[in-house]
């Protein structure tokens with residue numbers, strides 16, 4: 001049963017990259033099907049409007065609920081998971097990507113402006129799995145780039161998508177923290193040598209060196225990921 005993904009957006013062209021590389025191959029292989037829908041196709045007024053001023057005042061505009069209701073109703077099933085990217089959401093992570101990779105049907109609602117009228121989430125929550133997800137503590141111009149990131153992170157975990165599942169095994173055995181630095185040919189580049197241990201063939205020493213490097217990097221860049229932090 002392939003993973004089906006429906007993306008609803010006012011900028012369908014943002015999703016052209018999904019035809020390339022790994023994401024494109026995943027679709028050609030039949031492991032994943034991705035459909036992009038223009039929210040404006042689900043409006044009924046002459047101007048195809050999708051937003052209005054916020055109740056309660058405040059700057060910016062809010063996306064009106066009805067086009068979203070029409071668009072989501074056009075694709076939803078009782079197996080669907082509705083994902084609403086928002087800076088206010090729970091943090092997307094590798095474990096969440098793994099969950100999404102094993103779903104049957106994902107609907108991404110890419111909001112713009114100040115977001116989507118909250119009643120859209122309230123309406124679907126009793127009916128299907130609804131997840132408001134953030135990709136980090138920063139604000140984009142809309143949910144489209146966040147959706148691209150979450151699709152790529154999730155689809156690469158769909159069994160069969162990655163040519164070499166070994167890289168997923170390594171990822172899953174990742175020590176708590178960030179990965180060690182990587183090197184390839186040439187052995188010397190602009191006067192800089194590859195760490196000697198990596199050329200030694202001593203796999204135990206290499207493993208130890210990589211674990212040390214991961215700890216050094218995690219301590220410096222992501223102390224929040226250190227065990228016990």
Ligand SMILES: Nc1ccc2ncsc2c1
Pocket residue numbers: 085086087110111112113114115116134135138139140141142143144146
């Ligand atoms: N609708 C919207 C606006 C900004 C933003 N930034 C990250 S996800 C998101 C979603």
